[in-house]
Each structure stands twice: as structure tokens, then as C-alpha cells.
Amino acid sequence: MSKIKIMIRKIVAILLLGFHSVPTAVFIANPLIGMIYPIAIEWLLISPWSPFYYFWETRWLLFDKVSLPIVYGTNPNPIVGWSVFTVGFLFFLIAFVQFFRKRKEGLVKTGLYSKVRHPQYLGIILATLGFTFASERPMAWIAWINMVFLYLLLASSEEKIMLERHKEQFRAYIQEVPFIFPILWFSISESKFRKYLFVLLTYVATMIIAWVILKQFSYNPGPFWT
Secondary structure (H helix, E strand, O other), rough: HHHHHHHHHHHHHHHHHHHHHHHHHHHHHHHHHHHOOOOOOOOOOOOOOHHHHHEEEEEHHHHOOOOOOOOOOOOOHHHHHHHHHHHHHHHHHHHHHHHHHHHHOOOOOHHEEEEEEEEOHHHHHHHHHHHHHHHOHHHHHHHHHHHHHHHHHHHHHHHHHHHHHHOOHHHHHHHOOOOOOOOOOOOOOOOOOHHHHHHHHHHHHHHHHHOOOOOOHHHHHHHHHO
16 A cells, blocks of 8 residues: 555656646747746646636736846846756756665665755756746746645655654654755654644745745736747
8 A cells, every 4th residue: 555655656746847847848948838838837827717817916927027137138047047957957867866776775865865855856846946947937936836845745745654664764864864955954843733734834924925026026028028
């Protein structure tokens, strides 16, 4: 039964990556397609059925831009975007190879797995962050933040299985190595209610802050994309 759960979680992880990165790659290759289907999971959000499209207050998420300042006449967003994507992709690839080399030996705790417990997810988060920079759309940032929270929940769910399988060994690993982000190391209450409440409040606060910042720095590029 645990193998089935692990397989389902891996499939969900792949779908999350595909839904975010494949449309983004299409958008970058052809901006005209991006006008109809912006990056990632906002495919649905920009469709004729999207509630964001019908309200003037939320249309800016789909059609405005939010960009880094122009440097010496050059738009730095593609450069930053592809650089971050490359770092994230390499991080994911190295973690993937390390995991499959060591997985038959038991709990993998070497290499990148000695820095964070879920380096593959960190690589995906960084790679899609690069695509998000390149898109320059507020909706892309909202979608990316949602994707990050989904990966955090997915990784947390996987750790329940790891605790059942490796017990005290994995419990000690949790105490020694950060979760996904190496610079963030904190523990959440063991109480399920407090844990879910913490995640919910953090999510709501993050979305509010992101909304305010994006609204403040977004601008209307005009009728055509530049």
C-alpha cells in the first residue's frame, strides 16, 4: 500500500512540474501563444471560464507586466530567468542521480541530501522560478507561489511514509538536515490542527503580500506585448 502511495505522490510531482514548465516554455518560444495561455497553471485562469478575466480588479494579473528594471538598455528578465532555471535544473538533475545511485542502500543522506531533505523539489522550485522571471506576468508569480506550497505539502506528506519506513533513523535525519530550503530551519507543532493552521495562515499572508507587491510594481504594457 505504501508503494502505491509513493507512486501516486511521484506522479503528482511530475504533473505539477509539467503543468508549470511546459506551458512556460511554449510562451517563451512564442509570445502570441502566451497571450492566450500564459505560463503554468494559469492556463485555466486566463481561459474564458476564468473568474479573474471577468472582473476589472483582477484582469491586471493576466495582462499587466512586472519586470526587473532595465539595465543599460537591456531587459534582464530573460537573463535572470534562464540563469535561475539552469541552476535549478542542474540541482534537480544532480539530486536525481544521487538518489537513484544510493536508494537501494536505504535512506539517502549524502550529497545534496545532506544539505536539504528534498533537493529534487528545491531544484524544481528554482527551475520554475526562472521561468516565472522570464514570463514577466503577475499571474505567473501567483501560480508559482501556489506551486511552491503544493510541493511543500507533497514533501511533508512523503515524510510521513519515510517515518514509517525508517523510523528513528529518519527522525534523526529531520533533526540534522533542513526541510527544502537550506537557509530556513524551523519546526512546526506536532499537533495536526496547529500545523494545518500554520500552513493556512502562512499561505494567506504570503498571497496577500504577493498581491500587494505585484499590484504596486506591475504596469500595463499596452495592447501588444513587447
